Amino acid sequence: MVDPIKRISAIKLSVLSPDEIRKMSKVQIITAETYDDDGLPIQGGVMDPRLGVIEPGQKCPVCGNTMHSCPGHFGHIELAKPVIHVGYVKYIYDLLRSTCWKCGRVLLTDKEINEYLDLQRRLEKYLPFLLPVFHEHIKNKASKNSICPHCGAPQHKIKLERPTTFYEEEKGSFRKLAPDEIRNRLSNIPDNDVRLMGIDPQESRPEWFVLTVLPVPPVQVRPSIMLETGIRAEDDLTHKLVDIVRANQRLRESMDAAAPPIVIDDLWELLQYHVTTYIDNEVPGIPPAKHRTGRALKTLAQRLKGKEGRFRGYLSGKRVDFSSRTVISPDPNISINEVGVPEEAAKILTVPVRVTQWNIEEMRNYVINGPYKWPGANYIIRPDGKRIDLRYFKDRKSLASSLTPGYVVERHLIDGDIALFNRQPSLHRMSIMAHVVKVLPGRTFRLNLLVCPPYNADFDGDEMNLHIPQTEEARAEARELMLVQKHIMSPRYGGPIIGGLQDYISGGYLLTSKATVLTKEDVIELLGVAKYAGDIPEPAFYSPKELWTGKQLVSLFLPEDFTIRMKSSVNAGRLRCEDDDCLHDSFIVIKKGKLLTGVIDKKSIGSQQPESLYHWIVKEYGGDFARELADRMFKMFIRYIEKYGFTMSLDDVDIPPEAQKEIKEILNKAEEDVEKIIEQARRGELEPLPGRTVEETVETKIMERLSKARDEAGEVAANYLDIFNNAFIMARTGARGNILNLTQMSATLGQQSIRGERINRGYRNRPLPHFKPGDLSPYARGFVYNSFRLGLSPIELFYHAAGGREGLVDTAVRTSQSGYMQRRLINALLDVRIEYDGSARLPDGTFVQFTYGNDKVDPAKSDHGKAVNVDRIIERVVGWRE
Amino acid sequence: MSPKKFSVLDHVLVPKHERIPISEVPKVLKEINATINQLPLIRTSDPVARELGAQPGELIKIEREDEYTGKTIVYRLVVIG
Numbered sequence: 001m002v003d004p005i006k007r008i009s010a011i012k013l014s015v016l017s018p019d020e021i022r023k024m025s026k027v028q029i030i031t032a033e034t035y036d037d038d039g040l041p042i043q044g045g046v047m048d049p050r051l052g053v054i055e056p057g058q059k060c061p062v063c064g065n066t067m068h069s070c071p072g073h074f075g076h077i078e079l080a081k082p083v084i085h086v087g088y089v090k091y092i093y094d095l096l097r098s099t100c101w102k103c104g105r106v107l108l109t110d111k112e113i114n115e116y117l118d119l120q121r122r123l124e125k126y127l128p129f130l131l132p133v134f135h136e137h138i139k140n141k142a143s144k145n146s147i148c149p150h151c152g153a154p155q156h157k158i159k160l161e162r163p164t165t166f167y168e169e170e171k172g173s174f175r176k177l178a179p180d181e182i183r184n185r186l187s188n189i190p191d192n193d194v195r196l197m198g199i200d201p202q203e204s205r206p207e208w209f210v211l212t213v214l215p216v217p218p219v220q221v222r223p224s225i226m227l228e229t230g231i232r233a234e235d236d237l238t239h240k241l242v243d244i245v246r247a248n249q250r251l252r253e254s255m256d257a258a259a260p261p262i263v264i265d266d267l268w269e270l271l272q273y274h275v276t277t278y279i280d281n282e283v284p285g286i287p288p289a290k291h292r293t294g295r296a297l298k299t300l301a302q303r304l305k306g307k308e309g310r311f312r313g314y315l316s317g318k319r320v321d322f323s324s325r326t327v328i329s330p331d332p333n334i335s336i337n338e339v340g341v342p343e344e345a346a347k348i349l350t351v352p353v354r355v356t357q358w359n360i361e362e363m364r365n366y367v368i369n370g371p372y373k374w375p376g377a378n379y380i381i382r383p384d385g386k387r388i389d390l391r392y393f394k395d396r397k398s399l400a401s402s403l404t405p406g407y408v409v410e411r412h413l414i415d416g417d418i419a420l421f422n423r424q425p426s427l428h429r430m431s432i433m434a435h436v437v438k439v440l441p442g443r444t445f446r447l448n449l450l451v452c453p454p455y456n457a458d459f460d461g462d463e464m465n466l467h468i469p470q471t472e473e474a475r476a477e478a479r480e481l482m483l484v485q486k487h488i489m490s491p492r493y494g495g496p497i498i499g500g501l502q503d504y505i506s507g508g509y510l511l512t513s514k515a516t517v518l519t520k521e522d523v524i525e526l527l528g529v530a531k532y533a534g535d536i537p538e539p540a541f542y543s544p545k546e547l548w549t550g551k552q553l554v555s556l557f558l559p560e561d562f563t564i565r566m567k568s569s570v571n572a573g574r575l576r577c578e579d580d581d582c583l584h585d586s587f588i589v590i591k592k593g594k595l596l597t598g599v600i601d602k603k604s605i606g607s608q609q610p611e612s613l614y615h616w617i618v619k620e621y622g623g624d625f626a627r628e629l630a631d632r633m634f635k636m637f638i639r640y641i642e643k644y645g646f647t648m649s650l651d652d653v654d655i656p657p658e659a660q661k662e663i664k665e666i667l668n669k670a671e672e673d674v675e676k677i678i679e680q681a682r683r684g685e686l687e688p689l690p691g692r693t694v695e696e697t698v699e700t701k702i703m704e705r706l707s708k709a710r711d712e713a714g715e716v717a718a719n720y721l722d723i724f725n726n727a728f729i730m731a732r733t734g735a736r737g738n739i740l741n742l743t744q745m746s747a748t749l750g751q752q753s754i755r756g757e758r759i760n761r762g763y764r765n766r767p768l769p770h771f772k773p774g775d776l777s778p779y780a781r782g783f784v785y786n787s788f789r790l791g792l793s794p795i796e797l798f799y800h801a802a803g804g805r806e807g808l809v810d811t812a813v814r815t816s817q818s819g820y821m822q823r824r825l826i827n828a829l830l831d832v833r834i835e836y837d838g839s840a841r842l843p844d845g846t847f848v849q850f851t852y853g854n855d856k857v858d859p860a861k862s863d864h865g866k867a868v869n870v871d872r873i874i875e876r877v878v879g880w881r882e
Numbered sequence: 883m884s885p886k887k888f889s890v891l892d893h894v895l896v897p898k899h900e901r902i903p904i905s906e907v908p909k910v911l912k913e914i915n916a917t918i919n920q921l922p923l924i925r926t927s928d929p930v931a932r933e934l935g936a937q938p939g940e941l942i943k944i945e946r947e948d949e950y951t952g953k954t955i956v957y958r959l960v961v962i963g
Contacts, residue, residue: 129919845920854951
């Protein structure tokens with residue numbers, strides 16, 4: 001028997017010769033008519049039946065096959081005069097410049113030619129990768145010669161007018177080179193000289209770059225569509241072919257009638273245009289061919305190019321089974337490496353399981369449950385390879401009892417299966433992670449909030465994809481390499497990308513704050529949700545009753561030998577301190593797994609926080625432990641914040657009247673100062689800053705003064721805010737928002753800007769007609785005195801909207817730009833890999849980097865980019881000592 | 883004009899370049915576990931290559947100093963151009 005597997009050793013692409021085109025053609029197309037009055041295709045037209053059958057029941061007149069088995073056949077058009085093929089214009093240009101117009105030789109001496117041919121032979125053998133450089137070199141060298149070394153003919157300068165017209169400079173004036181003349185010159189180039197230019201004359205003679213005969217593709221390539229009205233709509237290619245045939249006929253008739261050369265040249269150029277747009281309808285320099293409706297035609301190049309083209313859309317566009325997509329919603333009760341799958345989806349997604357003597361009872365149950373009852377099965381595959389669809393099989397009970405080891409059951413998805421979870425855009429490797437399936441009621445995918453940062457997901461309608469690996473190898477890879485806990489550390493910045501966010505952080509802060517004491521009931525509830533199974537620690541207080549601190553509870557989850565000293569997020573402003581002797585409780589000290597001082601907030605458990613408490617837990621105790629901690633301790637934080645009743649209201653941004661007065665004074669003072677700056681400039685007394693005009697200087701000074709005023713106003717507001725004000729807690733701990741947001745709500749919104757300048761566009765010399773021209777006062781140029789709490793005046797609101805719009809536009813522009821950059825980077829770096837010697841190479845071994853990253857450090861396994869963090873090592877060894 | 887001609891090699895931003903004679907090339911290739919066609923190229927017309935008078939077929943060894951990653955060594959194959 002012959003081995004059915006054949007290996008493709010090489011693929012060679014070359015240019016079709018006119019002879020080949022004629023040889024593969026089954027019919028010459030001679031008429032622009034397509035159908036006769038009866039709707040039958042005309043012989044010799046572009047829909048000639050010999051080009052392939054497209055109607056059911058018909059037999060192909062060429063191969064005798066029916067519609068399904070006839071592959072279609074090529075036809076050809078004999079062009080009245082040759083035309084240039086747009087795809088080869090570049091090569092024609094190079095060839096014309098580096099060969100003699102008279103004798104056709106390359107513009108190099110015989111000696112040089114022989115030497116180069118010899119060098120080329122050796123390069124082909126030993127250093128084939130240098131050939132492109134070599135041919136480039138020859139082209140440059142040859143085209144520099146102005147006299148032919150062979151026949152002594154002086155060489156003219158060749159000019160290319162894109163896309164397809166060539167001119168030759170003769171005595172200072174340019175003469176157009178007709179395609180037939182170009183073709184003659186190209187055919188005069190001897191084979192050896194062609195070879196020097198990097199073209200294989202055996203496969204692709206240069207004169208074939210100029211078309212004398214055009215292949216007509218089979219009708220299968222350009223099917224016509226029947227509209228509901230019964231009208232036949234032809235494919236774009238067919239339209240274009242009709243144009244070509246028509247232009248060709250007119251040209252031939254004019255030639256036969258010996259029309260004046262101008263008429264012939266015009267028709268020739270028209271034929272050139274049609275052939276060019278037939279090949280590529282997006283050539284720069286000529287208007288694209290249009291459909292009757294005004295839509296640009298989709299011709300050969302357009303079918304291949306771009307996102308929906310043949311290559312990206314079909315050849316590399318893979319579509320898969322065993323996948324699903326739906327809206328996502330949060331579920332803090334499942335583990336971070338789980339995904340909630342709706343029962344509806346679980347009944348469609350299946351896993352093939354081979355029946356063994358150990359699982360046969362379980363498999364029988366699935367078969368009995370069938371395709372509509374979860375957990376059941378949709379198909380079984382008998383050992384002889386036959387698939388049985390359980391939807392159409394009546395007696396599932398007897399089928400179940402006939403199961404024997406060797407059968408394969410495609411059972412429904414059940415708890416504990418592994419699945420790949422993905423959210424687009426898949427910008428980094430954490431965009432696809434493996435999760436453990438948990439089948440839940442409802443119609444959405446459920447995910448733990450802590451995995452939102454790696455996917456960049458929120459729940460405002462986001463959808464995500466789920467894929468079920470089908471082979472044991474794929475499942476093993478998913479479990480070992482892709483599981484969520486293996487991706488807590490991001491290769492982007494050597495820190496954890498998974499970690500607390502929003503309420504987790506506020507909760508951690510409130511629970512561990514010094515003001516929090518917990519009763520026994522509280523402790524039991526909090527430890528209960530965290531699935532803590534050990535003993536309750538000694539209470540921190542015995543009198544008046546037994547009370548515990550939040551720090552004690554956190555300590556229960558920390559490893560016994562864990563030691564760290566770090567600052568909290570709240571360690572700023574009034575609560576700043578530099579070491580563990582901290583009265584504000586803003587310096588974290590953990591010794592031997594006991595949280596002694598400090599509050600837990602963003603800096604210690606936040607996501608994307610390198611060198612944090614959570615970072616060192618992941619590094620030192622591994623992903624599995626870190627996952628456990630995220631599932632348990634973090635759960636406790638949100639339960640505490642639920643019990644606490646954390647919220648935010650208008651009161652939180654309210655400031656007392658005396659504070660408002662203070663702010664008003666600050667703003668009034670600023671306004672006066674701005675007035676002074678303007679007045680100073682008006683009198684010409686303002687010294688311009690280096691490199692600036694007076695006007696620019698005024699703007700800069702005003703902006704400086706106003707931003708100072710806003711900062712001062714903000715400071716006043718922040719000073720009057722209660723430390724345990726809910727909004728302030730969020731800002732200080734880093735849970736959400738910042739101090740600036742708070743001051744904008746309670747003190748003043750401040751300057752609105754467009755492109756970093758005060759608002760100055762709109763009417764002549766004024767942004768709005770409410771102001772006098774040239775009014776430079778803060779209010780006229782977008783300074784918002786009011787706070788969100790007080791409410792904006794209509795003018796202030798308009799300026800605020802104008803400034804806000806810029807942000808939206810920027811985001812939209814940025815995403816499309818970075819998306820394109822990402823695509824190009826991925827395509828370029830896709831197959832780089834790190835070899836065992838530490839070098840980064842392409843598959844053929846060429847170097848990209850001699851040592852990966854110049855230091856061989858994997859950023860995901862580094863400490864914030866550093867290979868070794870000596871400080872941390874010292875802290876681990878001696879930090880727990882007194 | 884100062885009598886000494888400016889050399890690109892003296893510029894602070896140009897790392898240390900060194901010619902590897904053809905006879906040493908196989909040894910170096912073995913050391914870095916590569917074949918000649920896997921190396922990045924440098925043209926003879928490159929200012930540094932011209933300064934060193936490097937010939938096609940030789941290698942140029944470049945030692946770069948980096949603030950974060952320390953010293954790294956890169957080899958380039960000299961080609962006509």
